[in-house]
Amino acid sequence: MVTEKIVDDEKRIDRAAYVLKAVAHPLRIKIIHMLNENEELNVSAIYKNLNAEQSLISHHLINMRDKGILDIRRSGKNIYYFLIDKAVANIIHCIYESKLM
Template sequence: MSTLKVRVDKKKLERAAYLLKCVAHPVRISIIDLLEQTDRLSVSQLQEALEIEQSLLSHHLTNMRDKGILLTQREGKNVYYSLPDLTITNIIECINSSKTF
């Protein structure tokens, strides 16, 4: 009988669980999907694509920014959002390739 072992370092598992909790919402996953398609988007561009209230979008963006999932860059009156690490976008591929979703 073979001995089973967890193949992922404990710190990596903790970070993955933290990130997954942070993005565990359809709007947040949609934001990641949109930002994967371009370098950065403004709040108004995200709002137009997602068709949601600006206040709700701001809530999600702030949460994701505070958790380190998004970066912000201010240019005049506009704030642009981007992904500092594109590996988070693998979640989109997992969702699209899964037969259970």
């Protein structure tokens, strides 16, 4: 039925808007790019590479994890972050390469 499809599409559109809002920050876009290039990284590698405060990077990582964009893998005392779905990185890449830039 058409109504069910519209409702399903609305849920998908709402999720897309939620994800785009969650990554709409220059540091978050840089983190996503780094994780897309490196599969997984720990907080130290990320904040050193971005020349940013560790607490600020941790805040962004936790926020993106809470929103389902990133996840973690523990190895001893280290926590490694990785992208759950590469689609987010692909979207950012498409925008970066578009005529909008």
